[in-house]
Amino acid sequence: MEADKKPRLPRSPWSDLPLDIGGLVFSRLPQYADRTAFALVCPQWRDAARQQALTLPLPVLALPDGTFYSIFYPKLYSFPGCGFAGYESVCGSWLVFPRDDGCFLVNPFSRASFMLPALSSVRLRPPNAVAKWSLEDGSQVADPYITWMHINTSEKLHISKLLLCSPNLVAALVGTGHTSQILMCQPGASSWSVRAYDQCKGFEDMAFYQGKLYAIANDENLLVVNISQDHSTGDPQVSRIGQVIEGEPWHPSVFEDNTMRCKKLYLVESHGVLLMARRTILCRVPGPGVRGEVVAGRFEVFKADFEHSRWVKVSTVGADQVLFLGRRCSRAMSVSLCGLSGDCIFFMDDEEENRMDYRYDGENTSFCFFEMRSNDVYSAHPFISWKRCDEKRPAAWLFPQD
Numbered sequence: 473m474e475a476d477k478k479p480r481l482p483r484s485p486w487s488d489l490p491l492d493i494g495g496l497v498f499s500r501l502p503q504y505a506d507r508t509a510f511a512l513v514c515p516q517w518r519d520a521a522r523q524q525a526l527t528l529p530l531p532v533l534a535l536p537d538g539t540f541y542s543i544f545y546p547k548l549y550s551f552p553g554c555g556f557a558g559y560e561s562v563c564g565s566w567l568v569f570p571r572d573d574g575c576f577l578v579n580p581f582s583r584a585s586f587m588l589p590a591l592s593s594v595r596l597r598p599p600n601a602v603a604k605w606s607l608e609d610g611s612q613v614a615d616p617y618i619t620w621m622h623i624n625t626s627e628k629l630h631i632s633k634l635l636l637c638s639p640n641l642v643a644a645l646v647g648t649g650h651t652s653q654i655l656m657c658q659p660g661a662s663s664w665s666v667r668a669y670d671q672c673k674g675f676e677d678m679a680f681y682q683g684k685l686y687a688i689a690n691d692e693n694l695l696v697v698n699i700s701q702d703h704s705t706g707d708p709q710v711s712r713i714g715q716v717i718e719g720e721p722w723h724p725s726v727f728e729d730n731t732m733r734c735k736k737l738y739l740v741e742s743h744g745v746l747l748m749a750r751r752t753i754l755c756r757v758p759g760p761g762v763r764g765e766v767v768a769g770r771f772e773v774f775k776a777d778f779e780h781s782r783w784v785k786v787s788t789v790g791a792d793q794v795l796f797l798g799r800r801c802s803r804a805m806s807v808s809l810c811g812l813s814g815d816c817i818f819f820m821d822d823e824e825e826n827r828m829d830y831r832y833d834g835e836n837t838s839f840c841f842f843e844m845r846s847n848d849v850y851s852a853h854p855f856i857s858w859k860r861c862d863e864k865r866p867a868a869w870l871f872p873q874d
Contacts, residue, residue, distance in 0.1 A: 533839065564871050623672060641658065641708050647675075717781050737751075796869045801871065803871055
């Protein structure tokens with residue numbers, strides 16, 4: 473009987489997994505937490521992870537109350553041993569915490585951190601700038617447009633967009649409500665730099681594209697921000713803002729059925745092209761017995777044609793591409809290795825400005841996706857939702873870095 477027993481084969485340790493097989497397993501893990509756990513198993517697996525030239529893992533959804541979701545999974549995403557409630561913005565993989573002594577940035581994935589200047593510490597150009605007023609018929613009237621000098625004393629001043637353009641360059645849209653100005657600094661600097669008399673605009677978004685900083689205003693004009701160096705401090709500063717594409721006139725409209733047309737703009741780079749995503753929203757204006765709500769919405773995507781100074785409409789964002797759009801942070805990502813369908817746009821609707829402009833008053837919100845092929849909007853996950861909040865603490869996409 474003993475002779476009939478088959479001999480047991482020795483078990484191979486997991487560390488003997490060939491690098492190519494380990495890399496294939498690693499490539500099928502779209503979630504950052506799973507990739508991290510894979511690399512922690514042993515040095516062999518860590519080497520397999522390092523050899524993979526992959527797209528970034530899928531973003532984490534950062535909610536206003538300081539909790540996080542790994543999207544497409546109905547469970548909270550946890551950062552062990554860390555509490556990150558109280559952040560007011562997101563920049564790539566960084567959470568931003570404005571404080572009286574400066575803006576504190578922390579990466580919850582790597583635990584790295586650094587400081588930026590406080591919004592109260594701004595270096596003016598020219599240094600002796602003051603709020604200008606002109607006389608008309610014996611009375612004082614403000615300049616024909618708003619400048620930084622008119623909004624810099626507001627208690628509602630906040631960062632609406634923050635970009636880490638390079639190791640030595642940080643750009644921010646700072647303002648009140650829809651009116652903002654572009655500020656510059658270096659990480660670790662003691663102050664921001666701003667051109668005192670430039671017109672504050674209704675900036676919708678910014679993007680750092682092919683070594684240049686671009687901003688888009690609500691009139692769809694694309695602006696290039698020329699950057700120079702302060703001779704006395706060596707810090708970056710805005711030297712000039714020029715227009716490179718003129719947008720077509722587009723105005724909000726109220727129709728006979730009491731609906732109103734509004735829009736929202738995003739800038740994002742995808743496959744080496746700078747894209748403008750325009751979301752058109754049709755919402756019902758509230759009235760007696762009528763609740764404000766969004767009744768329809770769709771996206772149109774345009775690429776920047778710099779040679780002819782125009783926006784060119786495109787019908788696709790790429791078969792393997794998804795645009796993750798948010799007021800604080802946006803990114804285009806390849807999803808071919810994540811088991812997701814491409815040519816889609818994932819977006820959120822929780823900013824306070826939406827509640828004001830689009831006139832809806834629902835208590836809860838979530839994220840949705842727009843399918844370019846069908847021009848339809850779908851709910852992305854039925855189990856993930858959150859309460860709307862003020863504009864200083866919106867939900868945002870948080871993008872892990874390998």
